[in-house]
């Protein structure tokens with residue numbers, strides 16, 4: 001059993017020829033990408049390349065113009081909002097801006113997915129909230145409203161909410177952006193730990209090269225609406241490609257004299 | 258001329274698109290009621306904030322409208338020697354038209370605007386997407402509790418407006434114009450049937466439905482940040498107010514057919 005889970009012939013997500021335009025702006029122009037089960041794939045790309053748009057397609061929040069997305073072997077393109085429900089339960093998402101419910105406290109936000117699964121016992125909910133919030137270092141802030149905590153803290157609460165019901169796959173949209181290096185490092189460790197302990201498939205969008213090198217089993221680079229590179233971090237770092245090297249080393253290509 | 262026809266065409270098209278979107282929402286609400294699970298907490302919360310919380314507005318509206326309408330009627334009717342008609346006219350008008358319509362308009366301003374703004378803000382800050390990503394249908398979670406809350410509350414609010422309107426008109430006529438209390442009340446009661454109040458409450462229910470569907474639709478389709486939310490909120494109030502006034506006329510004819518005016522026990 002354990003062998004078949006990490007099997008590259010049985011990917012968790014398989015995207016083929018995905019296209020999406022907003023008005024006359026073509027954002028995704030035929031993205032094909034295979035995400036292996038139980039491993040972590042990092043998606044790199046410049047700002048505005050469509051990384052967030054790609055993630056939102058993977059749990060059906062956006063509908064592509066054409067193409068196919070298989071989640072755990074099941075086609076999700078064309079499914080109705082209600083028919084997507086079982087798939088969405090398997091795939092958690094951390095939104096780039098957190099998207100916390102601002103009418104609920106931190107703790108209520110975090111346990112929301114559990115309540116939706118029918119867990120009503122307040123003691124159990126509180127226990128689970130405390131457990132997951134301590135992982136992201138926020139158990140003292142349980143009773144606060146999202147508006148009263150910092151941006152980085154909101155991000156961590158959102159992360160806790162995305163993983164509390166142990167989905168099979170988690171989509172992270174820039175999990176470490178806006179965090180200090182120490183917290184960012186603990187988030188990286190959390191992503192790794194979830195992968196190792198629960199065999200969670202992770203897709204991580206990031207600009208953070210340190211984070212990428214730490215968490216990635218695979219790297220995909222999105223450029224011009226297509227997958228420009230797909231391989232291991234080692235292969236990426238060794239690649240003799242000016243665009244990619246500029247991106248890795250944070251150079252805009254202009255000289256600094 | 259060509260421009261005018263084009264504009265007319267666009268308006269018509271826009272109207273039918275709007276109507277289509279509202280119909281979709283109503284169908285989705287039907288599915289949600291059949292398939293979704295009941296959310297007692299949220300619904301209860303809505304009844305409190307929407308129904309309980311609207312009472313002051315509704316009472317003031319009903320009372321002052323009832324009073325001023327009674328006064329104006331009294332001036333003219335007593336001139337004509339028809340003072341006994343003041344009570345019945347005020348009562349029938351409050352029950353059948355003024356109570357439900359004014360309550361509807363006030364509630365669309367107070368509650369419809371809030372619904373559009375709340376849901377719209379959730380939409381533009383991706384909170385609606387967050388719900389969806391957890392497998393929660395926004396209609397189940399956001400619209401249905403509001404719909405049940407308002408459609409339950411509106412008939413009661415209408416009854417309350419009518420009640421306070423009648424009370425205020427009684428107080429004004431009896432105290433200010435020195436009309437004998439029992440005489441006035443006798444004519445009111447003798448000429449008001451249960452059907453008249455029922456008409457008001459039925460209208461209230463329908464207006465509640467209009468406000469919810471129109472306002473939630475505006476909220477759910479909000480885009481473009483704060484500007485979009487503001488525009489959606491305005492649109493929700495304008496559209497539901499107009500819808501109430503227009504629907505009211507047709508409802509009056511329809512309900513008159515079932516409960517003809519004058520069927521009271523004369």
Ligand SMILES: Nc1ncnc2c1ncn2[C@@H]1O[C@H](COP(=O)(O)OP(=O)(O)OP(=O)(O)O)[C@@H](O)[C@H]1O
Pocket residue numbers: 022027045046047048049050051052053054096
């Ligand atoms: N709902 C939308 N309507 C119109 N255009 C959109 C919409 N969502 C995204 N876009 C456009 O798609 C492009 C890609 O956006 P996206 O948010 O995916 O970028 P990104 O790669 O995540 O960038 P960043 O790293 O800055 O987050 C942008 O040009 C954006 O303007």
Ligand SMILES: [Mg+2]
Pocket residue numbers: 051052053096173
């Ligand atoms: Mg993004």
